[in-house]
Amino acid sequence: MKSLLSLTVNGRQRDDGVAGNLLLVDYLREVVGLTGTKIGCDGGECGLCTVLVDGKAQHSCLTLAASCAGKDIETIEAMSDGGRLNAIQRGFHEKLGAQCGFCTPGMVMAAEALLRDNPDPDEDTIRTEMASNICRCTGYVKIIEAVQFAVDEIKANPNSKQEAA
Amino acid sequence: MENMPAFRLHRPETAAEAVRLKTSDARSRYLAGGTDMIVNVRRGIEAPETMIDLTAIAAITEISEISGGDGGLRIGAGVKLSDLAAHADLRRDYPAITQAAASVAGPTHRRYGTIGGNLCLDTRCLFYNQSQWWRESNNFCLKHKGDVCHVAPGGKRCFAAFSGDVAPAMLVYGAEVDLKGPNGARTIPLVDLYRDDGMDHLALEADELLVSIRLPKPVAGTVSGYEKSRIRGSIDFPLAGCAVRVTMDDGKVADIAIALTAVNPSPHIVTGLDDFVGRPLDDDALDKIREMVRSQAKPMLTTTVRPWYRRRVVGALARRLTAKLAGA
Ligand SMILES: Cc1cc2nc3c(=O)[nH]c(=O)nc-3n(C[C@H](O)[C@H](O)[C@H](O)COP(=O)(O)OP(=O)(O)OC[C@H]3O[C@@H](n4cnc5c(N)ncnc54)[C@H](O)[C@@H]3O)c2cc1C
Ligand code: SF4
Ligand code: FES
Ligand code: FES
Numbered sequence: 503m504k505s506l507l508s509l510t511v512n513g514r515q516r517d518d519g520v521a522g523n524l525l526l527v528d529y530l531r532e533v534v535g536l537t538g539t540k541i542g543c544d545g546g547e548c549g550l551c552t553v554l555v556d557g558k559a560q561h562s563c564l565t566l567a568a569s570c571a572g573k574d575i576e577t578i579e580a581m582s583d584g585g586r587l588n589a590i591q592r593g594f595h596e597k598l599g600a601q602c603g604f605c606t607p608g609m610v611m612a613a614e615a616l617l618r619d620n621p622d623p624d625e626d627t628i629r630t631e632m633a634s635n636i637c638r639c640t641g642y643v644k645i646i647e648a649v650q651f652a653v654d655e656i657k658a659n660p661n662s663k664q665e666a667a
Numbered sequence: 668m669e670n671m672p673a674f675r676l677h678r679p680e681t682a683a684e685a686v687r688l689k690t691s692d693a694r695s696r697y698l699a700g701g702t703d704m705i706v707n708v709r710r711g712i713e714a715p716e717t718m719i720d721l722t723a724i725a726a727i728t729e730i731s732e733i734s735g736g737d738g739g740l741r742i743g744a745g746v747k748l749s750d751l752a753a754h755a756d757l758r759r760d761y762p763a764i765t766q767a768a769a770s771v772a773g774p775t776h777r778r779y780g781t782i783g784g785n786l787c788l789d790t791r792c793l794f795y796n797q798s799q800w801w802r803e804s805n806n807f808c809l810k811h812k813g814d815v816c817h818v819a820p821g822g823k824r825c826f827a828a829f830s831g832d833v834a835p836a837m838l839v840y841g842a843e844v845d846l847k848g849p850n851g852a853r854t855i856p857l858v859d860l861y862r863d864d865g866m867d868h869l870a871l872e873a874d875e876l877l878v879s880i881r882l883p884k885p886v887a888g889t890v891s892g893y894e895k896s897r898i899r900g901s902i903d904f905p906l907a908g909c910a911v912r913v914t915m916d917d918g919k920v921a922d923i924a925i926a927l928t929a930v931n932p933s934p935h936i937v938t939g940l941d942d943f944v945g946r947p948l949d950d951d952a953l954d955k956i957r958e959m960v961r962s963q964a965k966p967m968l969t970t971t972v973r974p975w976y977r978r979r980v981v982g983a984l985a986r987r988l989t990a991k992l993a994g995a
Contacts, residue, residue, distance in 0.1 A: 503675060522676030522718065525705075544670075544798060545706040552775060559775045564705040566698075568676045569720050612775065633901035634773030 509570050511536070512580035520567045527551045529567035530577060538578035538607050542636075549635030552608040552615075553577050559615035559634070578607035581614065589655040590614055590648070599648030601639035608635050613649045622653060670799060672714045678723045682847050682878050685719050689874040690849050692717040697876065699745065699784040702776045707789065711799035712811055721745060721783070727878060730754055741845075742880045744783025748833075749774070751782055761882060763891035763910045767836035770895055773902040783877045786834055786844070786857070790827035790865045790932055791904060792818065792969040810866050818967050826932060826967040827865030830904045834861075834934040835926035836893045839912035842882050848875035861933035868932050886922070889914045890992045895929075896980045898972070905929040906972050907964070907981035911988045913948075920944050925956070925989070930964035930981050937963055937985075948993040957986035 504519040511534055518533055530536045530553070539562055542550035551563040554576040581588050590613045593599060600606040609632065616623060616631045623631065628649050629642075637645060675692075679685040689695050695717035698704050707713040721727070727743035730751075740761075742751065751757065752769035771777055771785060794808045794817045807813030810825045818826050834857070842857040850872070857880070862870050871877070895908035908928040914921040921944065925937040939959055943952055961982035966974040 505676075521673065523671045523674050525671065545709045546702055546772075546776065549773070549775060555779070558778045560779050561702075561775060564701045565779075566676060566701070566705070566718075566720070569678065569698075569701075569722055571678065615775075615778075630901070631774050634775035 505568060507568055507571055509573050509575060511575045512577060522566070522568055524567045525563055526553070526565040526567045526570060526575070527562035530562060530575070533567075536577050536579050540604055540607055542604065542608075547636070548605070548608075549612060550605055550608040552611040552635065554611060554615055557615070557618060559612050561634075576611075576614075578610055581610055589652040589659075590617070592655065593648035593651035594645075597644055597647040597651050599640060599645045605635060605637040605639075609637065609645055609648075613652065616649070617652065617656065621656060623649075625650070670709045670711055672708065672716075674715050675717045676720055677717065678720045680723050680725070682724055682727060682876055685721060685724060686847055686849060686874055686876050688717070688719050689876070695719055695874075697721055697787075700747070700776075700780040701784075702772065702780040703784060703788055706796075710797065711802075712789075712795070721781075721876075727783070730757070733881060738884045740882045742782060742882070744781060744786075744877045744879055746782050748777040748780050748782060748785065751833075752777065760885050761836075761840060761891065763836035763839060763893045763912060764833065764882075767832045767893040767895075767908070767910060770893065770905075770908075771832045772904075782833060782880065785831045786837075786860065786880070787869060787871075787877055788829070788831040790825075790868050791830045792825075792827035792865070793971060794818065794969075795827055818969055825865035826965075826969060827868075828929050828931065828966070828969050829861065829868055829933050830908075830929040831934070832893070832895060832905055832908055832928060835908060835910040835928045836891070837880060837882070838926040838934055838936055839891060839910045839924040840882050840885065841924075842880050844880055845878045846871065846875045847878050848872050852878075854881070858936060863931065863933050865932040886914055888916075889922075892988050892992055894984045894988050896977075896984060906970055907966070907977045907984060909960070909981055909984040909988060911985065911992055913989065913992050915948075915993055918947050920946055920948060920993075923989075925960065925985055927960065927964055927981055927985075930966040930977055935963060948989060953986050953990050956989055957982040960985040 507520045508517045540550040542548035553562045677688045696715040698720045727745035729743045733739045748768045752765045758765045809816045891912035893910045895905040897903035910926045913923045927935045964981045966977040
């Protein structure tokens, strides 16, 4: 049985018929066609599927699409800043925070959520606040540096996207 | 998704409507943040035909002061763990609770996982929290679909451990819970929400909803804390967890409470601590507390870590935390 789901995805209003058991991650990937959000485990372990729901990080693999009625969903596809990589994405590029890249969309979204709440986190805060996200390649050091790069970039250029949000 | 059974989803906006919808189908389940429920659905452990999503019920998402009576705080079951952990009054007056909330899972889980889901969390076991094919190839187990317990094969009891972090921290404060069911509302001590049975560990009546938690006003001079042992410090369930609340008066114990998690099928309030009232918490007393905790913890082989280790650790946690709080 399908019901009508109205919500916004990356700023666009949508109305879709969805089944009650459809996961948000499958809705984003299969219905909306946004395949940037990845699936890395059978539920809640890895953080690859992290998206923002009303501005807060949430696992799209443990969230039902229909529970998001009226909410505002943001995915990795909305992160670029006027066609350019945003500060966090540039950090992952410059500091080699992505190796195979599979964890990167989730990492970027977790970092985005963190920097919106706390634009100047210390290293300890970055470590604890991104602890729901697993990376099998980098050993995390480069990921922390990527986020620190973004913090400095945003400080130097306060009009970039994170500050405005 | 391969393992997602078809179900109807309801999003009631009041607790009364949630209970009404819940009673309409025998195979219905409540869903809060879903950080445990959806995992279990995906693993074929839960197969509801109707899911009652509680996240649209605004009235259960608040923390407020209880007016009248002896005061205290009321915490809605829908309060997110991150909001609970960050709440200024709670951090000041009930530190064990905010420390426990801040230690649940990882930061993303805490942002949408709720306190209601944490208190009603299913019990956990190495042989149970596995995928459908894993459990099937092991002939399932007593708790779900099978007829043998792989932890204690001779018996007919399930030893799956209650592994929520926040329950022990609320128990040391004598918390109560407000429940609402088809037969009306009732308030019971939190300790009575639990049963010492891994298969059926909640004393909720059919379709009963946890609406809120009541915390009595803390006694002036009371200190408390929560510590857990886990495999990865960043994210895991407790292998053993311990909450301590103590009030000292002139170097002597005026009141002490200790509660444990993850070492029994229900969170456990340590008994026999009255013997320490009126005494200083010296090394002798602390050693005795450690041994009492160890003898009351009954960990079984429900995690990858051996029971003897969890028993030793839970005693060590209790001793260390008590010593720290008492300034010993
Ligand atoms: C990787 C990972 C690590 C985790 N680590 C920990 C940990 O360290 N410590 C820990 O305590 N937990 C841990 N969890 C479990 C879980 O995230 C938390 O316990 C969380 O608080 C559950 O809340 P929820 O709102 O997501 O509950 P849900 O999953 O929605 O519900 C859990 C159960 O409670 C019932 N329920 C929910 N609300 C109510 C209500 N109001 N009335 C009656 N029944 C209700 C549901 O029917 C279900 O049976 C972990 C989970 C994952 C995926
Ligand atoms: S303790 Fe035994 S019955 Fe209970 S979940 Fe584990 S294996 Fe199954
Ligand atoms: S896919 Fe692993 S946490 Fe969602
Ligand atoms: S870069 Fe490969 S998993 Fe993180």
